[in-house]
Amino acid sequence: xxxxxxxxxxxxxxxxxxxxxxxxxxxxxxxxxxxxxxxxxxxxxxxxxxxxxxxxxxxxxxxxxxxxxxxxxxxxxxxxxxxxxxxxxxxxxxxxxxxxxxxxxxxxxxxxxxxxxxxxxxxxxxxxxxxxxxxxxxxxxxxxxxxxxxxxxxxxxxxxxxxxxxxxxxxxxxxxxxxxxxxxxxxxxxxxxxxxxxxxxxxxxxxxxxxxxxxxxxxxxxxxxxxxxxxxxxxxxxxxxxxxxxxxxxxxxxxxxxxxxxxxxxxxxxxxxxxxxxxxxxxxxxxxxxxxxxxxxxxxxxxxxxxxxxxxxxxxxxxxxxxxxxxxxxxxxxxxxxxxxxxxxxxxxxxxxxxxxxxxxxxxxxxxxxxxxxxxxxxxxxxxxxxxxxxxxxxxxxxxxxxxxxxxxxxxxxxxxxx
Ligand code: AMP
Numbered sequence: 001x002x003x004x005x006x007x008x009x010x011x012x013x014x015x016x017x018x019x020x021x022x023x024x025x026x027x028x029x030x031x032x033x034x035x036x037x038x039x040x041x042x043x044x045x046x047x048x049x050x051x052x053x054x055x056x057x058x059x060x061x062x063x064x065x066x067x068x069x070x071x072x073x074x075x076x077x078x079x080x081x082x083x084x085x086x087x088x089x090x091x092x093x094x095x096x097x098x099x100x101x102x103x104x105x106x107x108x109x110x111x112x113x114x115x116x117x118x119x120x121x122x123x124x125x126x127x128x129x130x131x132x133x134x135x136x137x138x139x140x141x142x143x144x145x146x147x148x149x150x151x152x153x154x155x156x157x158x159x160x161x162x163x164x165x166x167x168x169x170x171x172x173x174x175x176x177x178x179x180x181x182x183x184x185x186x187x188x189x190x191x192x193x194x195x196x197x198x199x200x201x202x203x204x205x206x207x208x209x210x211x212x213x214x215x216x217x218x219x220x221x222x223x224x225x226x227x228x229x230x231x232x233x234x235x236x237x238x239x240x241x242x243x244x245x246x247x248x249x250x251x252x253x254x255x256x257x258x259x260x261x262x263x264x265x266x267x268x269x270x271x272x273x274x275x276x277x278x279x280x281x282x283x284x285x286x287x288x289x290x291x292x293x294x295x296x297x298x299x300x301x302x303x304x305x306x307x308x309x310x311x312x313x314x315x316x317x318x319x320x321x322x323x324x325x326x327x328x329x330x331x332x333x334x335x336x337x338x339x340x341x342x343x344x345x346x347x348x349x350x351x352x353x354x355x356x357x358x359x360x361x362x363x364x365x366x367x368x369x370x371x372x373x374x375x376x377x378x379x380x381x382x383x384x385x386x387x388x389x390x391x392x393x394x395x396x397x398x399x400x401x402x403x404x405x406x407x408x409x410x411x412x413x414x415x416x417x418x419x
Contacts, residue, residue: 011113011121018322019311023124026153026307026320027106030126033149034104037141039128042103044087046110050079052090055292057259059199066111080110083258085286085302086293088129093295100132106307118277118309127283129302131290136233139264139285139301140240146268146281146303147246153310154319157271158280161251162241164234166226168262168288174225175201181219188215202255208276221252230263237264260286264301270313280313281305325374327353328418330396332366334382343379343391343410350411352418354379370396377417379410393417 008014015023031041050069056062068080081087084105092101106126113119128145130138143160150158165171178201182189189197190211193204205216226234241248248266256265265284273280283303290298314320329347331354333340340356347354355373357366363382370378380392380402391410394402395417405413 009121011115011119013120017326018324021326022311022320022322023307025323026311027126029152030106030149030305031104033145033152034128037102037145039102039104039130042088042091042105043107044081044084044091044105046108047078047080048087048090050077052086052293053079053082055260055289056083056086057200059203060259062111062258066113068110068112082111083109083304084125084127085129085258085260085300085304086289088302089131089286089289089295089300090293092129092131092298093290093293096295099298100130100138102128102130104128116277118273118312120308123309124307125304126307127302127304129300131298131300134233134287134299136236136264137240139233139237140244140246142283142301142303143237143241143248143264143266144244144246146283146305149305150268150280150310153314155270155310155313155317156319157317158313159269159271160246160248160266161254161269162238162248162264162266163222163251163254164226164230164237164263165222165255165261165265165284166230166263170222170225170227170230171262174220174222177220177225178202178204182215185215200259205253205255216253219253223250223252233263256282256284260289262287266303268305270309270316272316273309273313277309278313279306280310325376327355327373327375328377329354329414330370330373330375330378331356332363332370332378332380333357334363334366334380335386336360339381339386343381347379347411347414350415352411352414377414379414 053063053067062082067082070078072078088103088105108122108124110122112121115121128142130142147160166174182197182201182204186194190209193207193212196203205219207216254265254267261284263285267282268280269278270280271278281303285301287299289300329352331340331343337360344354344356357369376397378394378396380394385391389407390404391407392402392404393413394400
């Protein structure tokens with residue numbers, strides 16, 4: 001076995017403390033924001049039958065190039081989920097919960113991508129999905145929840161881009177208009193985009209190549225191809241965003257990587273990050289997806305936010321700091337160790353976080369460990385305290401003041417100090 005076997009595989013990382021604590025805090029905040037609007041958590045499996053993800057579109061990179069698909073020992077073709085919308089909708093089709101079905105989720109996805117900063121092969125998302133209503137106010141609610149979440153994280157440099165892809169028929173007509181536009185100018189198109197054109201004309205709009213810039217800029221605009229119904233839907237979404245003061249930019253060229261979107265699509269860009277990797281989240285409507293998974297025709301809308309990238313954006317803006325201490329209290333036992341067993345247990349049972357030193361270290365070494373732990377308070381017990389049924393409580397952060405207190409009162413005193 002070579003050394004590299006004992007390193008995290010390319011595109012994966014260990015999220016070590018304190019990053020892991022910040023990660024958890026982000027998910028808890030998200031749960032709070034989603035919960036405030038009545039969304040309930042769903043935990044889908046991390047792998048599915050490959051057909052579930054094929055519904056994302058055979059021509060999408062996510063399915064064609066990046067899927068971790070394999071045959072299991074029972075001969076099934078299984079894929080690690082590259083995203084969770086398809087799984088949540090598959091779960092909806094399977095269980096048929098009452099409508100509207102409002103769900104939130106958090107967890108990892110897997111895509112065989114070119115690993116780089118902000119782009120991983122295992123990355124986490126938090127997201128919501130709602131099945132049932134086609135009400136444009138629901139699109140606005142979903143977008144607003146993401147916006148409020150970013151606000152509560154403390155991110156300020158987030159830009160919301162919104163667009164409408166129209167109904168499935170509008171979209172199909174638009175794709176033909178795009179195809180005609182690009183085909184009429186094939187010579188001016190980069191070779192890569194010519195290949196994209198053959199499979200997925202919409203994705204040509206995503207081209208960042210200089211050679212394509214002019215043709216993309218002159219391309220027909222989706223918003224000019226909307227049916228009256230889709231145009232009215234989009235107008236109602238933007239009016240609702242205006243009503244709750246969520247600022248947005250209409251981005252007529254915004255197409256997203258997955259094929260299932262119709263009508264509203266949106267993306268959040270963190271402007272403190274490099275442009276290539278600044279999409280921190282996105283979503284949209286997918287009115288046809290549930291029916292493709294075997295449910296009756298049921299509209300859906302949702303978004304997914306990248307946890308890894310959102311935290312990078314927090315770093316870039318210097319917000320949402322990681323916690324500094326793993327515990328509140330550090331127990332220092334100069335009597336040989338038995339006292340710490342009991343005191344640590346009691347403090348923990350009182351709902352406080354406590355740690356201690358091990359292996360019969362000297363008093364000095366234990367005090368050092370207490371400092372390193374960043375606990376606010378040390379609880380010190382020596383032979384004198386043991387004999388008199390007391391402990392000494394020392395402040396580790398402020399002036400270092402200390403008091404000797406009765407053991408029975410210890411947890412009350414700690415709670416009062418740590419408030
Ligand atoms: P998508 O499912 O492609 O619409 O992605 C939604 C969000 O997930 C993006 O805006 C990113 O923040 C995040 N994301 C997608 N792919 C990756 C990846 N490979 N590594 C890290 N984050 C990702």
